[in-house]
Structure formats: C-alpha cells, structure tokens
Amino acid sequence: MKLAGFGAVAVLLALPAVLNKYALTVFIFMFFYAFLGQAWNIVGGYAGQLSAGHAAFVGVGAYAAALLSAQAGLTPWIGMFIGGGLAAVLGTVVGFLGFRFGLRGFYFVLLTVAFAEICRIVALNTDAVGGALGFYITYTGNPWQFQFGDNRVYYYVALALMLGATGIVAWIERSRFGAYLTAIREDENASEALGVNTFKYKMLAMVVSSFLTGVGGTFYAFSLFSLQPNAVFGIPLSVEIIIRPIVGGAGTVLGPILGSFILSPLAEISRNYFAQHGWAGAHLIAYGVLLVSVVLFLPQGAYPAARSLLARWRR
Amino acid sequence: MSLLELVRVSKHFGGLQAVNGLSLQMEAGEILGLIGPNGAGKTTAFNLISGFLKPDAGEIRFRGRSLIGLKPHAICLLGLTRTFQLVRPFPHLSVAANVRVGALARHPRSREALARALAVVEQVGLAAKAETPAGSLTLAERKRLELARALATEPTLLLLDEVMAGLTATETEAMVGLIRRINESGVSVLLIEHNMRAVMSLSHRIAVLSFGEKIAEGAPAAVAGHPRVIEAYLGEDYEHAAQA
Numbered sequence: 028m029k030l031a032g033f034g035a036v037a038v039l040l041a042l043p044a045v046l047n048k049y050a051l052t053v054f055i056f057m058f059f060y061a062f063l064g065q066a067w068n069i070v071g072g073y074a075g076q077l078s079a080g081h082a083a084f085v086g087v088g089a090y091a092a093a094l095l096s097a098q099a100g101l102t103p104w105i106g107m108f109i110g111g112g113l114a115a116v117l118g119t120v121v122g123f124l125g126f127r128f129g130l131r132g133f134y135f136v137l138l139t140v141a142f143a144e145i146c147r148i149v150a151l152n153t154d155a156v157g158g159a160l161g162f163y164i165t166y167t168g169n170p171w172q173f174q175f176g177d178n179r180v181y182y183y184v185a186l187a188l189m190l191g192a193t194g195i196v197a198w199i200e201r202s203r204f205g206a207y208l209t210a211i212r213e214d215e216n217a218s219e220a221l222g223v224n225t226f227k228y229k230m231l232a233m234v235v236s237s238f239l240t241g242v243g244g245t246f247y248a249f250s251l252f253s254l255q256p257n258a259v260f261g262i263p264l265s266v267e268i269i270i271r272p273i274v275g276g277a278g279t280v281l282g283p284i285l286g287s288f289i290l291s292p293l294a295e296i297s298r299n300y301f302a303q304h305g306w307a308g309a310h311l312i313a314y315g316v317l318l319v320s321v322v323l324f325l326p327q328g329a330y331p332a333a334r335s336l337l338a339r340w341r342r
Numbered sequence: 343m344s345l346l347e348l349v350r351v352s353k354h355f356g357g358l359q360a361v362n363g364l365s366l367q368m369e370a371g372e373i374l375g376l377i378g379p380n381g382a383g384k385t386t387a388f389n390l391i392s393g394f395l396k397p398d399a400g401e402i403r404f405r406g407r408s409l410i411g412l413k414p415h416a417i418c419l420l421g422l423t424r425t426f427q428l429v430r431p432f433p434h435l436s437v438a439a440n441v442r443v444g445a446l447a448r449h450p451r452s453r454e455a456l457a458r459a460l461a462v463v464e465q466v467g468l469a470a471k472a473e474t475p476a477g478s479l480t481l482a483e484r485k486r487l488e489l490a491r492a493l494a495t496e497p498t499l500l501l502l503d504e505v506m507a508g509l510t511a512t513e514t515e516a517m518v519g520l521i522r523r524i525n526e527s528g529v530s531v532l533l534i535e536h537n538m539r540a541v542m543s544l545s546h547r548i549a550v551l552s553f554g555e556k557i558a559e560g561a562p563a564a565v566a567g568h569p570r571v572i573e574a575y576l577g578e579d580y581e582h583a584a585q586a
Contacts, residue, residue, distance in 0.1 A: 203446045203455070210443040213432035220392065220426070222418035222447035222495050 039186055043179045051178050057291035058185035059246060064271035064283030065192035066239035071269065072277035073196075073205060074232040075212025076125070077132075080139030082264035083121075083146045084114035084237045088244020089259055090156055093164055096172060103173035107245035114241020115234050117142070122233035126226050131215075140262065147260035162254040173249040181250055188246060189284065192239055197280045199235075208232055212278065240268075263311075270314065274321050276328025285330045290317070343406045345370045345530055346391070346422075346499060351400030352554075353386055360386040362554035363400070368499070373521070373531045375545030375562070377538075379574055382551040384534045385427060388501055391532075392424040393417045404499070419447060421498035425505060427534070429488045433477030437468055437487055440476050444494030459494055466490040466520060482513045486520075493524065500524065502533040506540050514540055542566065550574065 043051060063085065070076050088110030095101040095109060121142050125135045151159050168176045175181055199205040207228045210218040215225050248254055258264065275286025297310035325332045346368040353361045361383040368374050376384050389395040391402055393414040402409045404422050412420075423444075432440050441459035442452075449455040463472050466486045471479065476487055485505050492500060502521070506514045518540050525531050535541035541548065542562045550558040550565060552574040558565050565571055 201452055203450050203452060206439070206443055206446055206452065206455075209435065209439075210432055213434060214430045216394070216414075217426065217430035217432065217491075218443065219394075219414040220418060220424055221444045221491055222415050222423075223443070224413070224415045226413075 036190065043182050048178065051182055053292060053295050055178070055181050055185045055250070056295075057287050058182070058189040059243065059250075060267060060271055060291055061284045061287035062185065062188040062192050062246075063240060063243050063268045064275070064287055065189065065196055066236050066243065067268050068196060068236075068272045068277060068283050069199060069208070069239075070229075070232040070236040072272050072279070072282065073199065073208040073212065074229055075208075075278070076229060076232070077136050077269075078121075078139040078233075078236075079136045079262075079265050079269060080121070080141070080143030081236075081240050081268045082260050082262070083117060083139075083143035084240035085244045085247055085264060085268075086143075086146055086150065086254075086256070086260040087114045087117055088241030089248040089254055090150065090162065090244070091241075092173075092245040093162055093248040093254060094156065097162075097164065102171050103245045103249055104171070107173075107242050110244050111238040111241035114244065115238040117146075118233045118237025119230065121237075122230045126229045126233075140265070143260055143262070143265060147256050150256035150260060157254070159256070161256070164248060164252045164254075166252060173245060181246075184246065188243065193280060193284065195235075195239070200280055204228065204231065209278065266314075270318055272328075274317065274329060276330030276332075279328065279330050282328050282330045285333075286328070289329060290314075293317070344368060344403075345372070345405060346532065347401075347403040348387075348391070349401040349403075351387075351390060351397045351402060353383075353390055353395060353397050359554050361390065361397075364551070364554070364556055366549055366556065366559075368530065368532060370498075370530055371525075371528070373525050373533065373544055373546050375541040375548040376532060376534045376551065377536070377541055377548060378551035381553075382574075383554040384551055385503060386554075387551070388424055388503055388534065391417075392422065392501060418495055418497075421496075422501065423492040423495045423497040423499075424501035425488045425492050425503055427503040427507070429481075429484045431476035431479070431484055431487055431491075433475065435476060436473050437476055437479070437490075438463055438472040440487055441490045441494045444491040447495045462490045462494045466493070467516070481508050482510070485509065485517070489520070493529075497529060499530045499532065502531060502535075504534055504536060506535060506537045518544055538566075 046054065067078065067081050071078055091110035091113050092103045092106035095106040096103050121139060125138050130138055150156055156162055166174060168174050207223050210223055211225050211228060219225050247259065271286035271290055272283040274290055275284065276282030294310055297313045301307060301309035344367045348364055348366040350363045350365055351361060352363055364387060378384055390397050393409060393412050404420060409417055438456065438459055441462050442455050445455040445458040449458050460472060463469055466489055468483060468486055468490060471483060479487060489505055506517050509517060514537060521531060521544060545562055547560060548562050548565045549556055550571050557570045557574060558568040
C-alpha cells in the first residue's frame, strides 16, 4: 500500500514531462479540487457536518491574498496564510453559530449556504474589491507574486497542496482528534457520554478545514487572475468542493483524490462536448445524475466500494 | 462523603412532573438498583445525573463536587459514565474502534487506547467480534458493547440503563455475572432495571420511583414487600385483595 503510494506520487511528479498544455491544465484543477475536497473532508466527511458553503472560505482567502498583493504589495506566499487565517475566523463564526445552537443536518447546511451567500452579496456590492465587475490581477509572471509563466509550476504547487492536505488528513485519521470526529459523525450523544467534548472538536474541525480552504483561495486567485463574486462565492463552487469527496468516499483519506480523478476529467470532457454541441451548461446535468447514482448505489463512495471489491477479489 | 448525592432534584416537561424532589445517596462500592413502573422518571433521573438534562431545582453532587451545569463529557471525565437504554453504537465502526473512543478519554495516545479497548472487549466477552462493525451485532452483543464502551472510560460510577432489557434468560444471567465482576473490581454501579430477578440479586440496595417520587428505599427483600411498591406496580385493589 505504501509502495503503491510512493509509486503514484513518482508518476505524478514525472507526468508534466509528457503532458501537453491542455492535459496539464486538467491535472492542475484535478489536484486543486482534490485539495479543496480534502479540506472539506475534515469537517464534512470525518465530523459529518455538511457544510455546503465552503466557497465562502475560498473567496475570503482569494480576495484577501489578491488585495494584499495589489494594494500593499504583500507577497501571496505570506498572503495565503493571512487569507487562510481570515477564512478560519469566518469558519469559527459559522461553526460557533451552528454548533453552539445545535443546528444539525439540513439546518447546518442552510446556515453554511447562507454565509456563503452573504459573502457573495457583500463582495458584489463593495466597490473597493471590484464589486460586480470583479477583481483583476495584473499578470507579471513574477514567482514572488505567485505568478508563473510556466504552467508546470502551477502543476507542482497544486500537487503539493493536494499531498499536503492528504498528509494532514492521514495524520488526523490516526489521531484521537480523528477518532473523535468519526464518533461525532456516528452518534453525537453517545460521544458526549464517552467524554468527547463534541462542541470543541466540531469547532476544531471547522477551523482546520476553513483555514486550508482559505489557503486554497490564493491558488484560485493567482491561477485564474480574476475574481468574480458570483463564481468564487457561488453555490456551484461549493458543490464542486463537496461532490468530489462524496463521490470518492467522504471520511476516507483517499476519497477526495479518487473523487477528483473521476470527476474532473469527466467534467472537462462533458463540458467541452456539450459546449461544442450548443448545450453549454448541460455537464451540470451529468454531474447531478452522477451524484444521485452514487448516493443510490455507492452511498459510502467509490473508494470504500473499490476496496471491498478488491478484498473480495483477493479472497 | 457520599459517592453520589441527589438533594431534592426536580425536573418537569411542560405540565408533566417527571422527577419530583428526588433525594438519593450512594456510597462507594455500592450497587444501587433504581426501579419503578414505566414513566416513573428513572431515565430522566439518569439524564439529570449525567448532564444531558438540567434540573429545575435541587443539587447533584459526585464525590462532593456539584454536577449542575456541567456538560456530559465533563461529567464522564470526572469518572461518571452512563449507558443508553436504546443502545447507541457507532454503527460503521468496528467493536474495537467503538470501545477505543471510550478508552481515549484516559489514554490520549491512539495505540494505548486501542490496547486498553481490546482488554475491555475481552473482559465483556466480545473478543471474537472485535473487528466486526457494530451495526451488525445482535442485541445481546450491542448491550455488551454499550457496557464495554462505558467501562473503557474507566469510571468510578457506572450508570446502566436497562442493560438487560430484551435479553434471554441465559444472556441475562451472563450479564448479571459480568456486572458483579465489574463491581468487584471497584466500580460502583447505579442501574435501572425492569428485570426483577436480576435487579434483586444484583443490588445491595434498591430505590423505587413512582410518578417522579421516591416511594421506597432499602434492602431488596424489604423493598419488594413494601405496600407502596406493590401498590405502584400492581394497583391498589391488588394490595387490598392481598390483605383480605
């Protein structure tokens, strides 16, 4: 298993040598969405608190790093941690409101969506951050400003983000923190009775998750060079973040990666295909169908299903 | 100093007085049985002691320390752990992983917690099922798992809510033996139980609740013959008939 992991990483490290420009872009976003899915996985997958507003954290992180870079000349390499910190502050507020007042299930989902929508509307109506026109980053190609002439650098940065978040999640899974999050997902009252401070651990999960997602905002901003409130705070982005870990296997270390490796190419191919045939946007229908199928037939996600299939085949 | 002390504890839900001025004392090492007809307020009393509900009035002390206002997890860490009448296993986790959650309360390192959990799993006789997902256990096994998880938190006082309900006679007998061994290892036990034979043989003392009030307390034999207890369980007419 460990050997397979190292092998896979080695292949991914060598891959840019053979990929063309288009394929490289597909891989960059595959890694990036796997990273965002992995960050969501901590609070949504392990702790079972279904945040459907994680785009808010991407947006806060993205705007923070972009504004600090444009207005104060601060390098995004530092700005990304400030963006992550601000996202974590927002995560703390959302988490406190949700967990302190015991919002569970759909009510927590609604709370998180509401916060993302508030962020979107505030950004749309704040001229200082570009308002509805959006915020544009001037291209300089300066690596110190997180801008790279060579797409392969984005590839390696995105890969590092994905592997870093996966390392964090793997560590969480083996620690008491992870065991407690899983217990909370399974049964909150039983966890309390066994000495688990459910409020504290749910808050911690939310803080770590929103921080990482906010860090991802910098990558979003400085790889797209434009921030549109409707896109970066929008519900579609939140769905993109959630759908990968759910399809791949929420609450597992490899689920978000597997989900992204299945969905990102699929999204890319279907988007191009439908756009060419004048059906722009129809790929979202394909997404919806896939999500419903997974929920119906593989409720645990693809990774646990694949693993049990493999175990049966070996026997 | 008593191990557990309830002083005139009351709790109402709307117009229903679930627990009414309940006072109770428990000494270290004791097994105290809490019995009473359905709706007498036994489970409410458990929820009040374990911090899942806040009393409207009264005081609850554990080893001299007030529990009022403490969250269930904090009460557990003080050494008072409860089980649930409707067992609540973590269904997707293995038996060992379930018990490990309890063990982590005293052993923060994952590996030590697992070793401790496996010892407890062995103790309750579930060793053969250690790797089985809790969701696929039988009722008797789930009851044992519920007990094992609570035991893994290394409590001074264990609150058991109907751990024998739904068990066969043989399973009940095994459970009685298990609880007795746990008590002999130094854990005090407060148990709610409907199985009279089990509760009479296990308990050092018994307290009887009816409509939220304590109507009798004492040695099992004395309580069983108490007229108010017979009345509460069987109705007034039966008592008159018995006297006639």
